[in-house]
Amino acid sequence: MDKTNNSRSSPFPSSAYEALVRAGPRLKQLHQVHAHLITTGAHRSLSLLTKLAILACSSHSSIAYARKLSVSIPNPDSYLFNSLIRFSSKLGLLYDAVFFYNRMLFSLIPPSNYTFTSLIKSCADVSAVKLGKSVHSHALVNGFMSDSFVQASLVALYAKCGELSVARKVFDKMRQRSIVAWNAMISGYEQNGFAKDAVDLFRLMGKSSVDPDSATFVGVLSACAQLGALQLGNWVHDYIVNHGFELNVVLGTALINMYGRCGDVRKGRVVFDAMRKKNVVAWTAMISGYGIHGYGKEAMEVYKLMQCNGPSPNEITFVAMLSACAHAGMVNEGRAIFSSMRNDYGVVPGTEHHVCMVDMLGRAGFLNEAYDYVLKLKSPTPAVWTAMVGACKMHKNFDLGVEAAEKLLAIEPENPGHYVMLSNVYALAGKMERVEKVRNVMIKKRLKKHVGYSIIEVDQRTYLFSMRDKSNFVTSEVYRYLDELMRKISEVGYVSAQESVLHELEEEEREYALRYHSEKLALAFGLLKTKNESVIRIVKNLRMCEDCHLAIKFISRVTNREIIVRDKLRFHHFKDGVCTCADYW
DNA sequence: CGGATTGTAG
Numbered sequence: 001m002d003k004t005n006n007s008r009s010s011p012f013p014s015s016a017y018e019a020l021v022r023a024g025p026r027l028k029q030l031h032q033v034h035a036h037l038i039t040t041g042a043h044r045s046l047s048l049l050t051k052l053a054i055l056a057c058s059s060h061s062s063i064a065y066a067r068k069l070s071v072s073i074p075n076p077d078s079y080l081f082n083s084l085i086r087f088s089s090k091l092g093l094l095y096d097a098v099f100f101y102n103r104m105l106f107s108l109i110p111p112s113n114y115t116f117t118s119l120i121k122s123c124a125d126v127s128a129v130k131l132g133k134s135v136h137s138h139a140l141v142n143g144f145m146s147d148s149f150v151q152a153s154l155v156a157l158y159a160k161c162g163e164l165s166v167a168r169k170v171f172d173k174m175r176q177r178s179i180v181a182w183n184a185m186i187s188g189y190e191q192n193g194f195a196k197d198a199v200d201l202f203r204l205m206g207k208s209s210v211d212p213d214s215a216t217f218v219g220v221l222s223a224c225a226q227l228g229a230l231q232l233g234n235w236v237h238d239y240i241v242n243h244g245f246e247l248n249v250v251l252g253t254a255l256i257n258m259y260g261r262c263g264d265v266r267k268g269r270v271v272f273d274a275m276r277k278k279n280v281v282a283w284t285a286m287i288s289g290y291g292i293h294g295y296g297k298e299a300m301e302v303y304k305l306m307q308c309n310g311p312s313p314n315e316i317t318f319v320a321m322l323s324a325c326a327h328a329g330m331v332n333e334g335r336a337i338f339s340s341m342r343n344d345y346g347v348v349p350g351t352e353h354h355v356c357m358v359d360m361l362g363r364a365g366f367l368n369e370a371y372d373y374v375l376k377l378k379s380p381t382p383a384v385w386t387a388m389v390g391a392c393k394m395h396k397n398f399d400l401g402v403e404a405a406e407k408l409l410a411i412e413p414e415n416p417g418h419y420v421m422l423s424n425v426y427a428l429a430g431k432m433e434r435v436e437k438v439r440n441v442m443i444k445k446r447l448k449k450h451v452g453y454s455i456i457e458v459d460q461r462t463y464l465f466s467m468r469d470k471s472n473f474v475t476s477e478v479y480r481y482l483d484e485l486m487r488k489i490s491e492v493g494y495v496s497a498q499e500s501v502l503h504e505l506e507e508e509e510r511e512y513a514l515r516y517h518s519e520k521l522a523l524a525f526g527l528l529k530t531k532n533e534s535v536i537r538i539v540k541n542l543r544m545c546e547d548c549h550l551a552i553k554f555i556s557r558v559t560n561r562e563i564i565v566r567d568k569l570r571f572h573h574f575k576d577g578v579c580t581c582a583d584y585w
Numbered sequence: 586c587g588g589a590t591t592g593t594a595g
Binding site: 114213249279317318319 | 586587588589590591592593594595
């Protein structure tokens with residue numbers, strides 16, 4: 001189509017144009033065509049030179065040539081520079097984009113809104129927020145601040161760089177908010193961990209005149225996944241189906257991910273089976289969905305299917321598979337996968353795979369083998385040692401635990417979580433004076449523990465429970481009900497778990513009693529606010545403590561309710577007094 | 586002439 005256009009507007013034979021197309025982005029061929037253009041006099045054609053420069057701009061190896069060309073072209077126009085900026089931006093070459101922008105200014109060609117969207121996107125791609133801000137001011141000076149394309153790209157830039165309040169400021173100033181601006185803002189919140197804000201904005205969008213599209217759904221579904229907001233996720237799924245949206249790979253995968261992380265992995269499987277085209281990402285999402293639920297067999301089944309008629313697994317697939325094996329206690333299967341990963345698929349084991357292996361061996365009780373494994377690594381990362389300490393704690397191996405925890409601290413002396421782990425191991429051995437010592441170090445270093453919180457969704461609204469901020473929905477009624485529950489389970493044999501003494505030193509504030517851990521509060525709230533037969537779902541940001549785990553087992557029995565808790569690592573399904581993790585966490 | 590937004594693990 002370009003060709004006809006060109007031959008119409010150019011007095012030169014289209015053979016020159018065809019030669020350009022044949023040359024593609026290859027430098028040598030481009031040189032030849034350029035030489036030919038000069039000999040035939042066609043080098044005075046701006047359109048042919050522009051095409052030449054664009055082609056040079058579509059490959060890293062010829063970008064320098066494009067720069068030289070752009071300087072040599074006698075009467076460049078806006079289209080030439082905008083194209084060069086856009087193409088170098090597509091290659092991820094921010095500084096070339098800026099170079100062309102400077103050339104443009106130098107040639108006294110006024111930049112357009114196209115110029116700025118390309119430039120801003122370039123900055124966003126590499127998170128160059130400082131440069132982005134100066135481009136922002138250039139756009140302002142040139143009078144493009146009410147251009148909806150420029151505004152949307154700025155929202156995306158600031159959102160991606162984590163400057164959400166700036167992004168929101170630009171967003172709020174927009175007179176006409178395009179679907180892209182909404183999506184950039186929603187997914188910006190979600191990707192920076194502000195899932196609640198993403199959902200709130202999605203609700204606001206519902207009141208606007210802009211209709212959501214597949215990118216909106218992907219963003220809000222990811223937010224639901226973070227929050228464990230199954231009801232809202234279901235609602236979005238229904239909306240997608242009822243409005244006839246096609247389930248493309250990205251959207252389908254977002255749904256699988258949402259269902260997996262919201263505790264309805266079966267429904268995720270239904271979506272998965274219905275998807276026509278599946279890429280590695282979709283397969284991996286399905287496998288990891290099973291993995292975090294401890295459904296090792298199902299993960300393996302999907303993996304086998306993938307081997308038969310799916311794409312090649314990648315390094316992330318193997319992380320998902322290995323962690324599925326780790327959580328299901330499938331050590332032999334895990335070992336086999338690990339060796340097959342390199343031998344059959346040429347995937348070199350990386351840090352994450354080593355973490356999975358140590359975790360898997362350690363959980364299964366092969367502590368010495370796990371330790372040997374760590375020692376054989378060239379440079380064990382903090383995550384590897386964390387897995388090691390966790391395993392020692394789980395199997396109550398004090399000596400190894402202290403050793404590993406100290407190594408961990410030596411690598412990352414400023415991470416509060418590591419001190420917590422060390423003090424946990426000490427407490428495990430009853431060395432309370434050392435626990436106190438670690439605590440004092442933490443206070444001296446002003447290291448703050450991570451704040452634990454739990455989220456529960458009731459009537460499509462999410463409620464966050466945390467030791468730090470007591471919201472108005474945490475009423476005395478909730479506390480009273482929780483106390484009643486604790487009394488009830490004590491009557492049927494619950495005794496506060498051993499670990500209880502030290503947990504208050506662990507991840508949540510020590511001044512609060514153990515029974516007020518956020519997951520227990522959320523649970524009491526959920527039981528109070530929902531109908532008898534419904535499943536309770538809670539999402540916790542940290543790992544559950546042993547005492548809460550035990551208490552919730554009892555609570556599931558005395559209340560005859562199914563309770564599903566997602567903690568930092570995996571799911572726990574409590575029913576009739578037992579948990580699907582089989583206390584294997 | 587053409588643009589800005591979207592997924593997988595830990």
